Amino acid sequence: MSTPVVRTERVGTTLLITLDRPQARNAVDAEVAIGLTGALDELEAAPALRAGVLTGAGGTFSAGMDLKAALRGVSPEIAGRGFGGLTEAEPAKPLIAAVEGFAMGGGFELALACDLIVAAEDARFGLPEVKRGLIAAGGGVIRLPKRIPYHLAMELLLTGEPVDGRRAGELGLANRVTAGGQAVAEALLLAERLAENAPLALAAVKRVVRAADGAPDSEAFAFQRGEMKTLMASADVTEGMTAFAERRPARWTGR
Known part of the structure; x- marks a missing residue:
């Protein structure tokens, strides 16, 4: 029996969703997209669950699209839900990204699709698609200029250069910035705060x-x-x- 590439764990009223392909830096392929779709469906279907926390295993959030799978013609998109089954979805319940390590390309776009972001200070956020002849089409080009000042968003989009978690906090991309290894714990505390509300x-x-x-x-x-x-x-x-x-x-x- 294969090990699931997306794991879920109920922590009180929160569903902790973990991308679990550490050997591939949690890159998103079709299997991950299907697994994340199922996890979000679990969150929405359970009345006892009030919020979700999305993170990655092995100290990395997600390196984005699995390029090797993409070259084989394997799509990481789910019809009607976008990249990873999330970037075009509209979950009713709050979703918090807990980012450790790299959130690059599509990984950054998964975080941008969440309602709140908690980042470790040494996390790395970047949209390097222009370095590969592409654009950040999973929501990066659309969402980033709405989240931070235009010229700063354009710098990230046009240079493809990353920023660390501390800088993400300064830009207003991250709601909380933590020491390394503490993003999930802080995100779960934030989810508990949300669960106090209707x-x-x-x-x-x-x-x-x-x-x-x-x-x-x-x-x-x-x-x-x-x-x-x-x-x-x-x-x-x-x-x-x-x-x-x-x-x-x-x-x-x-x-």
């Missing part, structure tokens, strides 16, 4: 942010009004207000 509200935040991206304010507010109407009719809103009045932690049901 799951319906967390999912609504993500939907509104997506809908508002590039849309006129009038359309964004119209979409948001629909989300608010749904939330106000939920049991969780009643519970949240009651818990506040009674000065106790809320007991969320996701209904």
Whole structure:
């Protein structure tokens, strides 16, 4: 029986997802893409899970696309979900990247597809596709200029040169910067913080942010009004207000 290249572990209300091809620096091939798709489906399907943490085994997040597999015509994309089954997916639940070592090319794009990033200070983020005659087509060219100032994004995209985790924090790419080897632990703590909040509200935040991206304010507010109407009719809103009045932690049901 073969060893899975993507492992999942439930840690409290968090699903820890680990890319597990350390011998290939967790490069993404079709098998990894299928495994990551399954892991994200597991996260979405389990009501007890509130957030996911994505990381890589062996001290490396991911070296990106498996070029050897790509040269054989093996695609690392999943229809409707993009590179690795993630870059064009829209998970309802929060997803945190815990980056140790290299997050290069498609690996960086997997991190950019997450909602939050925790980086070890000695991690390396880069989009070297231009050095191979390509562009960062898994979301790098599209997402990076929205996350950091235009000229800084263009420097990374046009030079293909990497930055370390400390610099990623300075640029605003990383929410937390840790000592080496501590990114997963910090990401799990951050996931616990998220789990204190209403799951319906967390999912609504993500939907509104997506809908508002590039849309006129009038359309964004119209979409948001629909989300608010749904939330106000939920049991969780009643519970949240009651818990506040009674000065106790809320007991969320996701209904």
